[in-house]
Amino acid sequence: MIRTPLRPLARVIEAREHGENPDHIEAMERSKRNQVAQHKLRKRAEARLTILGLAFFLGFAAIGGKMVVLALSEPKEPTLIASSSKIYSQRADIIDRNGAVLATNLITTALYAQPHKILNPVAAVEKLIKIFPDIDADKLLKNFTGKRKFIWVRKKISPEQQQLVHDIGEPGLLFGPREMRLYPNGTLAAHILGGTSFGKEDVRAAELIGVAGVEKFFDDRMRDPAQVDNPLQLSIDLTAQATMRRVVEGGMKIMNAKGAAAILMDVHTGEIISMVSLPDFDPNKRPRPLVKGNQSDSPLFNRAAQGVYELGSTFKLFTVAASLDEGLVTEDTMIDTRGPIKWGKFKIRDFHDYGKQLSVMDVIVKSSNIGTARIAQNMGADTQKKYLDALGLFTPTSVELAEAKHIKPLLPPNWSELSTMTVSYGHGIAVTPLHLASAYATLANGGYKVNPTLLKVDGKTAYGPRVLKDATSKTLMRMLRNVVTRGTASFGEVKGYSVGGKTGSADKPKPSGGYYDDKVIATFASVFPTDDPKYVLILTLDEPTIEAAGEVRRTAGWTAVPVVTELITRLAPVLNMRPEVAGSGKVHYTQVKN
């Protein structure tokens, strides 16, 4: 910038020549300079003001915006109780199909000790022994006087015990809240529910982990905090389960059996309405697994879903079903029953001699091994395998039990023609009673595959793929009905319920090979009512014997069938099934006028 002097020489000289005061020029120049400086200052002040204004505007806009957001948002309760512990102590309830509680949680107290805070360990142990007589006193005293800083004394104590411990007045004995799993019905559905145990433990809470059954299968869902308030509904009917357990327990005692399994299944949905395996246990005090011996003798063993047995003649119906469905025979086709069939060293015999020939219907009704073997031989191994596979007898069942997931049926290692014949009457193949129940459900429901489930099915039944023709299913039901009316299950008649079923008595295999002569698995697979099948009921008795009509009897007709008769008599009314009494189809109502 070119600086203008206050007194420019040229103008001063000029002013002097004109006789003017040159000071005026200086004053003019000075005022000009001042004007410029002022203008600059003003500009700067204006800019500052604008920035400040903008800052204020932004501040207020932020507050205003937040207010608008607050006004528009839903009011929410401030969550204050933030759970500090990382352990999920909550577990969803389990209820039956009618809403009765099968498993729930209860708050109890755990007792722990901090030995370094205990004033008088000897007195404390002495007093604790009086409250809990089963505590090991020496071990506890050793722990109390040792170096450990923390000891669990008791996992669950009652309020009375808590008060007594409180009264000891020992500052080193402390309590922590603890959630425990309660199964109010005790042994009733023990094998279905399984049980729980404590996982990670903490002074404030402990994790409850499912160790078996439904509790283990659905462990993640039960502990999911989002679903804790939403109970798991099973297909089990508590009343039916209680009735079934009672009758089966009584039947097992009368028949001198060492174990029993029973399953009641809806033939259309595959829902397991009731499932009992005896001997059982109390899931509240789950016993430890056996250390030695056969695990299948443990009360923890679920005979219905875990035990694979050769179920004998109940399999004959599958052979006939396949043959009928393929159109190879009809119910009236005559089958040669002359025996025994010799196959190398192996002989296939019948319980009685049934003469030269029997119709297919009578092969089932009289339960002829030779007849069934001939039907299977005629059909061939491939067809037999195709049908048994389609009925789900080759793969583990879909039931929601942790221990049943890996239970695969035992099949012949190589499926020879002899295997085809023995499998046709249920020998050389071992499945669980649950497999049998689902396969019979398929035979009964018109031929659709059934996947057994322990969860309640809501709404319409979604049938599985078709395995058999509807007509085959109807014929099979007629056969089952005939087995009861004039065959091996003549004790199975329950007035009004049109029971049909097939008996099966299979010799138990020896662990060393071969079969026992005096130990059988007696099974009765029943369907009722046969004219419109609703339920399948399977009962398996392990080693039953009963003295009847002057002889020791072991066959299913004498052992399993009478128990099933009693079961259906008691269960059907509980399931709201009205007996069909002859003539009651035409009910005429008398109108009464007053």
Next chain:
Amino acid sequence: MRNLFFIVCATFVIGLAYWAYTENYKTQAALKQVHVLQKQIALEKETIAVLKAEWAYLNRPDRLRDLVDLNFEDLKLIPLAPSHFGDSEMVGYPTTIIDSVTDAVTISGESQP
């Protein structure tokens, strides 16, 4: 005029400050109340859970059956059987037929024309 404006403004600001102060304390009180209530709700939920468990335990089929057996004299309850189903014909409807009224019947009270 300007002074009056300043005084009004100052009073207004003081008023707002007081209002904000009281609101703050009210909010804190409400939060404390919520905390107390939440604790109470948790406690009540626990009680409900205990009562539900106890109800289920008292209504377990084994116990009910034992009670029925114990009180058989009074209750006379037996397990449900197929024979307990009946027809509507078996319901005892009244059998006496009331004849139609033919004779004059005196009615107490005044009659209206």
